[in-house]
Amino acid sequence: MTTIKNLLRKNISNLHPYSSARDEFTGEAMVFLDANENPFNEPYNRYPDPLQKKLKEKVAELKNIPAENIFLGNGSDEPIDLLIRAFCEPGTDNIITIDPTYGMYQVAADISGVELRKVALTTDFQLDTDAILQATDTNTKLIFLCSPNNPTGNSLEKEAILRLLNHFKGIVILDEAYTDFAPGKSLLPDLESFSNLIILQTFSKAWGMAGIRLGMAFASTEIIEILNKIKYPYNLNVLTQQKALELLNNKETVKEWIKLLIAEREKMAEQLKEFPFVVKIYPSDANFLLIKMHDAKGIYNYLVEKGIIVRDRSSVHLCDNSLRITIGTPEENNKLTEALNELI
Numbered sequence: 001m002t003t004i005k006n007l008l009r010k011n012i013s014n015l016h017p018y019s020s021a022r023d024e025f026t027g028e029a030m031v032f033l034d035a036n037e038n039p040f041n042e043p044y045n046r047y048p049d050p051l052q053k054k055l056k057e058k059v060a061e062l063k064n065i066p067a068e069n070i071f072l073g074n075g076s077d078e079p080i081d082l083l084i085r086a087f088c089e090p091g092t093d094n095i096i097t098i099d100p101t102y103g104m105y106q107v108a109a110d111i112s113g114v115e116l117r118k119v120a121l122t123t124d125f126q127l128d129t130d131a132i133l134q135a136t137d138t139n140t141k142l143i144f145l146c147s148p149n150n151p152t153g154n155s156l157e158k159e160a161i162l163r164l165l166n167h168f169k170g171i172v173i174l175d176e177a178y179t180d181f182a183p184g185k186s187l188l189p190d191l192e193s194f195s196n197l198i199i200l201q202t203f204s205k206a207w208g209m210a211g212i213r214l215g216m217a218f219a220s221t222e223i224i225e226i227l228n229k230i231k232y233p234y235n236l237n238v239l240t241q242q243k244a245l246e247l248l249n250n251k252e253t254v255k256e257w258i259k260l261l262i263a264e265r266e267k268m269a270e271q272l273k274e275f276p277f278v279v280k281i282y283p284s285d286a287n288f289l290l291i292k293m294h295d296a297k298g299i300y301n302y303l304v305e306k307g308i309i310v311r312d313r314s315s316v317h318l319c320d321n322s323l324r325i326t327i328g329t330p331e332e333n334n335k336l337t338e339a340l341n342e343l344i
């Protein structure tokens with residue numbers, strides 16, 4: 001592949017990043033008169049650690065990845081946006097995504113004025129690697145993959161991902177937001193083997209922390225340094241860092257949640273396929289099911305009337321007449337099946 005430095009936008013390469021008061025100081029200090037903070041109202045008066053050292057050490061241990069290969073963001077949406085801004089020259093460069101997939105890649109590209117080329121998944125929702133490689137040109141900087149994919153729910157075949165990593169001259173971003181529901185399928189153990197691989201994960205799903213906004217990017221130190229250079233200096237606030245340090249001790253509870261949610265997913269798939277208006281339930285490696293119906297819009301509206309909100313994905317490529325239903329607690333899932341029962 002081309003070197004990371006050659007892929008980077010010139011203005012980012014030449015950028016002198018903002019250097020915060022806390023960036024410049026190392027060692028032990030007793031009196032902080034460097035950042036124009038208010039000395040009262042501890043601990044909220046102080047700016048947070050810009051590089052989140054303590055939290056990164058904890059994540060490093062959890063993921064078995066060195067802290068220097070980790071970027072922490074305000075959700076994984078933050079690195080999605082930062083990567084496009086770092087590597088793609090507006091009006092010139094382009095990125096590739098699979099279709100259908102998570103909507104934020106398109107939004108982030110649109111905000112930056114960067115062309116996005118969609119390459120359809122096959123009808124069984126797998127990568128068409130030939131079509132993806134054919135869609136690239138010398139201005140293609142990034143390919144976004146998502147596995148397990150949203151909204152289809154399936155994992156992408158590893159062989160196909162590796163083929164893109166080996167043949168594409170730019171960077172492959174693999175969004176693994178739902179990976180905790182697909183044990184053994186993450187490419188994180190392969191990170192070291194590919195200097196052009198960036199893996200995104202999040203604490204918003206299996207870890208139940210969507211409200212505190214904490215996402216991760218794993219990559220070479222060169223790429224992590226680029227993200228650190230262009231991020232807001234204090235992108236993760238004090239409350240998020242503190243709460244995450246506490247909640248990351250919940251590993252055993254999270255394992256139980258994952259087990260329960262996977263069991264509920266399988267139970268729901270079994271129950272829902274019996275309804276006469278259900279055409280197909282797609283296999284899922286995530287905490288949701290994509291379900292093809294006879295009248296998805298009608299069912300969606302009916303569920304809204306009952307106070308149950310699901311996601312209508314009918315307008316999305318390959319997902320006509322399909323609803324995406326998140327797996328809730330057993331009680332919530334029962335409410336859904338009870339409501340649907342009243343329709344027959």
Ligand code: PMP
Pocket residue numbers: 074075076077078102146149150175177178201202203204210213214215
């Ligand atoms: N990637 C995918 C595939 C997602 O579905 C989502 C959230 N729906 C995200 C990333 C963003 O997650 P976060 O809360 O970490 O920003």
